[in-house]
Amino acid sequence: MRTTTADGLRTAIAFFRRLSGGRDACGSDFVVGVRVSTGVPVPHPGISLPEALEIVPAMVRDGVDFIHLSLKDAARTDPHDERSGVAAIPAVRALIPDSVALIAGGGVVTARDAVSVIAHGADMVAVARAAIGNARWPRIIIEGDTPVNAPYTPEHLKAEDVSERFINYLRRVRRPFVVPERGSTKPDAHLVGQKKQQQAYGS
Numbered sequence: 001m002r003t004t005t006a007d008g009l010r011t012a013i014a015f016f017r018r019l020s021g022g023r024d025a026c027g028s029d030f031v032v033g034v035r036v037s038t039g040v041p042v043p044h045p046g047i048s049l050p051e052a053l054e055i056v057p058a059m060v061r062d063g064v065d066f067i068h069l070s071l072k073d074a075a076r077t078d079p080h081d082e083r084s085g086v087a088a089i090p091a092v093r094a095l096i097p098d099s100v101a102l103i104a105g106g107g108v109v110t111a112r113d114a115v116s117v118i119a120h121g122a123d124m125v126a127v128a129r130a131a132i133g134n135a136r137w138p139r140i141i142i143e144g145d146t147p148v149n150a151p152y153t154p155e156h157l158k159a160e161d162v163s164e165r166f167i168n169y170l171r172r173v174r175r176p177f178v179v180p181e182r183g184s185t186k187p188d189a190h191l192v193g194q195k196k197q198q199q200a201y202g203s
Helices: 005-026 049-061 088-093 111-120 129-133 137-142 154-159 164-173 189-200
Strands: 033-037 066-070 101-105 124-126
Touching: 033 049, 049 066, 049 088, 066 088, 088 101, 088 111, 101 111, 111 124, 129 154, 154 164
Parallel strands: 033 066, 066 101, 101 124
Antiparallel strands: none
16 A cells, blocks of 8 residues: 555556557557556555646556546546545646547446536546446447446346455445345444544544
């Protein structure tokens, strides 16, 4: 986990060495992309948006083919980063040429969400949680229907061919994603995790 600026610098140096080595090993025809997570909560905060804006030009110079920007809520009307106040998608788009694709995602559920992300400057839209709960998400959108939004019941997820093992994983690590079972006295895992995170960071 990155805890200091020095840690972040060491991580960035190691990353660019891998990026350069991967490109050399795979050749120019191999597509290389980087996911930049700026909206992930503690204890795995990724990097801040200002830090991302500093290293994106270096990614371009090193020959990256696409950048996947992972945000907390990419589809909202005014998608400003909570910590810096900067509009994330337009800021990254301004730093990369048209030859480098920009993928953005985070909180995308409906067709309107996806259109909003494109309008902010992304070339493609990433769909994660909504696609887990809606296995036919692209078809649902094409047919003009509305996807089911989280939290999902275990029965719904099983009907979407989500395995029991993955459902249990989602109970542990995701924010309210799976509806708690009736009669359960065990605290939701995401609430326990949030409390531990707040204690660890003194908030």
